[in-house]
Amino acid sequence: MDVPSFARWGDAADAVALPDGVRELLGLREPAPPVARPALPPVRLPADVLDALAAACADVATGDAARLAHAAGRSTEDLLRLRRGEADGAPDAVLRPADHAEVAAVLRVATVHRVAVVPFGGGTSVVGGLRPVAGGFAGTVALDMGRMCGLVDIDHVSRTATLQAGLRGPRAEELLGDAGLTLGHFPQSFQFASLGGYAATRSSGQASAGNGRFDDLVLGLRAATPTGDLDLGRAPRSAAGPDLRQLLLGSEGAFGVVTELTLRVRPRPDAHSYVGWSFPSFEVGSAALRALAQDGPLPTVLRLSDETETAVGAATGAGAATGCLAIVGLEGPADDVAARAAGVERLLRAHGGTPLGGEPGAAWLDGRYRAPYLRDALLDAGALAETLETATFWSRLPGTYRAVREALVTALGAGALVLCHISHVYAAGASLYFTVVAPQADDPVDQWRTAKAAASDAIVASGATISHHHGVGTDHRPWLATEIGPVGTAMLRAVKNAVDPAGILNPGVLIP
Template identity: 35%
Template sequence: MTDVKHMKWWGWGVEGVGFHHEDKPGFAPFVVDAVGIDVWREPVPPIDFSEVAVPPSQAGAELIDALTLIVGPEYATVDDLERVVHTYGKSIRDLIRLRAAILPRIPDVVVYPADESAVQRIVDLAVATNSVIIPFGGGSNIVGSLEPLPTETRPVISLDMGRLSRVLEIDEYSGLATIQAGVLGPDMEEQLNARGWTMGHFPDSFTYSTLGGWIATRSSGMQSDKYGDIAEITKGIRVVQPGKLLVVRPIPSSATGPSVREAILGSEGRLGVITEAVVQVHRVPEKREVIGYLFRDWDSALAAMHDINKSDAAPSITRVSDARETAFSFSTSKASHGISGQVQKALFAFLKRRGWNLDEVCLSFIGYEGSSANVAHQKSVVGDVLKKHGAINLGKGPGTLYDQKKFDTPYLRDFLLDRGAAADVSETSAPWSKLKPLYDNVFAAANKAYDEIGMKGWIMCHLSHSMHAGACLYFTFAFTHDGVDPIAQYDVVKSAIQQAFIDSGATLSHHHSVGLEHSQWEVADISEAGADLVQGMFTAVDPGENLNPGKILPTR
């Protein structure tokens, strides 16, 4: 094993870290009501890795020897655990298959190049030997972008970028940083922060995802309202392609025909291996605050988010949960004692006297960053908007808790899987005028799907990533599966939600990308002509389909 960090093979994060509910008195009754499972039941742990029947490597000795010559004997491996770790991402489909040892096709060899030259030699070798290359960053992908096609008969090479993990240079005058693509989020920010800078990009997967993965999937972060998503942040890119190196220079703006930079963004390894990027960076802000607010209902919350976006305010975070997700958030809170518990009870009693239905309240977090003067100004502008919509300011306490827990939610999927329930997410974006009907349509589709599979289910939503023309709606859904074929049941629910996106004029994904999971909706999203254009790029760069075949568009 190398010193490159990976998540545990069967779930999210590292061994010994997980979700615990014993100190959260509201969680057990919430889960019983939502999906009908008793969280106190004895969990069924994943099988021991020694019981997993791992398919043997199909890579010949000649290919392995050639790869070893490029990267060194420590960094080319056919180890069973390494190959399984590099087979899937971390979607619920992936986790179910891993726990059931469903491994129809796994990488035959894992390689860890040390530099761009080694990546070039590996890609050229793969093409020369008619092998498949699948780039691997942190392994957090949830749309099937990492797995080999089950019908693949050629040798499969997982190209782990974890050794390319340095911030190479900061152009402080321009606010640009040159960074290797394999760096994990925390390691990148640590290197930038040490010199007083930040990229400001914090997706849910931040702890276990990489810069190259963000670019390859068009990622968005929790603070994209201020810093932009990865497509706005990324200015220059270096991409290894068969026999050549694609270089997009970090020009602020240009009119040089169709954007090559945009073509690489979201390409999921099908147009080459991203080795390096030049990205926008900002000075670490003098002050940062996340304030909690409470809205009377979802309609008033949506209207407030719209009006904040159209105002002179420029917050870093605009997030609001619907009533169902708000109830979930409250259920994961630790027991309140002393003054804080009394204040919460008094607030809810006050709102009830004012005629609020406490089952409809919506929790929001608004973030502010910058100088002290600017933060004060932003809070004032947003405060005026929220006052018009009747929001209640909850202060910094909830925002502090949000910051502490913001990367922990994925652990909950493992917890529920251990107890016979499946939970996953689907996110989309649509114009402001379509958000409410989109929301209603998705809920109707999901509940119809739960009826179809005959299982108790739950769906909840939050708005995030406000933009000029619209916003992202992020849905979390869960259901008790029958233990016989949970993937088939999941497909019914997931397909219903995704189809509701398309039918409601929304996109198939705002920031999780396409992979295999969403590819069946790609043509409906971008049109037949759009799919032909994308396929034309894939064919021009990779006529032999050696670069992560089958992702985004099926092989043709």
């Protein structure tokens, strides 16, 4: 299907075809309707405000292409709406600041003129993080951080690097790689998401078991707020009051615009080992992952698909396991990888695992960033496809798994495929990542919203968190209110009012 880039994931050149048999598996009868030409709302901002913004930041675009490219994130709902011509989230203008001072200047002008400002990194939010509430504002601008993409400093002694927030994953790895270093942060959105976005949403990469989450990597940060700058992080850890870095991490552009990050870096690994393991059941495999997370040695990457995900993978050629497929990746110095591999193998065998060799590992590595492209192909074919995720303590995990699966199957019907894997582990718990594929109903947006609400209710009722690594955005706000309660909500509101009294920063996200 000829879907323009503003309504698809990533680079058109990397689009994938639907694997054989998927149409039949899902009983898909007809492809999605053709894509409508989106009707952009007229630019609302008056000329004098645009002039004031241009005085703060020279790079201002108000053309259709720029506005459309910043009209939404990349959730399935975002894509479905764009496909049917709904681009009402498009900003009036796109500003591309050159440096921290321009960001700060834009926030001052926007405060005076009541312009909503949506910080925009890679544009890959899947929780409605780029869908601002425009009511009550003179207009909306996207603050595209793409020009702020430099390496500021490397501190080899402390193994830290200071990088601008607009840098995207591959370029950051390139800059650090020249110095023999890596961040080691590889979320599925790696090719497009920005460092600032990672920080603002508490991203978690596929190598989180070994390298930590992105919030673990953040040692210092600089942010511009409407009321002034924040420069935080004088030590890796401190007892100088609450850790305010942790208040900016996960703030989704509602408290400030992160412009610079000081991050933990590590030497580029010189050895890699990615292998597959098979477990007789999700329960047995989960216990094996738990043992690794609690007693070590901890792999760099550790994932376990449930029976359905394993079977679908096998049926579409992406795996050969029966039971449940686990991927175990180790990276580091060669002797360390060898020693850990031996320890991992001993423990996984003792927990009922059967090694499958390097082929499943290589297949996983090859396809690690491909799922969002596959989603486009599924949408083209008339399927609904989306993911959601959560995390909780190990003892609650089976209950959360069952409750969410049941909620999705009930909402979407027996024809839906509900796949799940554990993608991130901790000593005390783990995340669950669900993928849902079903034939589209007449209104697939409504179809998904109903299913997602049921799943979110199940997550919260089971005691799990509404998001392990996607964030809150607009989609998860109602459930965040339950999760943090009225006092937690009051804390977030108070911080928001203190740093952004006019409420211009990404209005409508995060805060219940």
